[in-house]
Amino acid sequence: xxxxxxxxxxxxxxxxxxxxxxxxxxxxxxxxxxxxxxxxxxxxxxxxxxxxxxxxxxxxxxxxxx
Numbered sequence: 001x002x003x004x005x006x007x008x009x010x011x012x013x014x015x016x017x018x019x020x021x022x023x024x025x026x027x028x029x030x031x032x033x034x035x036x037x038x039x040x041x042x043x044x045x046x047x048x049x050x051x052x053x054x055x056x057x058x059x060x061x062x063x064x065x066x
Contacts, residue, residue, distance in 0.1 A: 002010075014022065027034040 011019065011022065032038050
């Protein structure tokens with residue numbers, strides 16, 4: 001199996017047309033790059049995240065000061 005560096009080098013060696021074609025296939029290769037579908041999964045995840053919640057609370061408080 002190739003290393004990540006070898007894969008990166010191979011991608012960089014592709015022609016612009018081949019890179020564009022690869023870009024179209026990335027969501028099938030990496031479902032986490034599927035855009036809204038992945039964000040929907042993240043948003044629907046109900047696990048508690050106290051550190052993220054605290055960060056968002058501070059951000060909202062800062063916005064109220066503006």
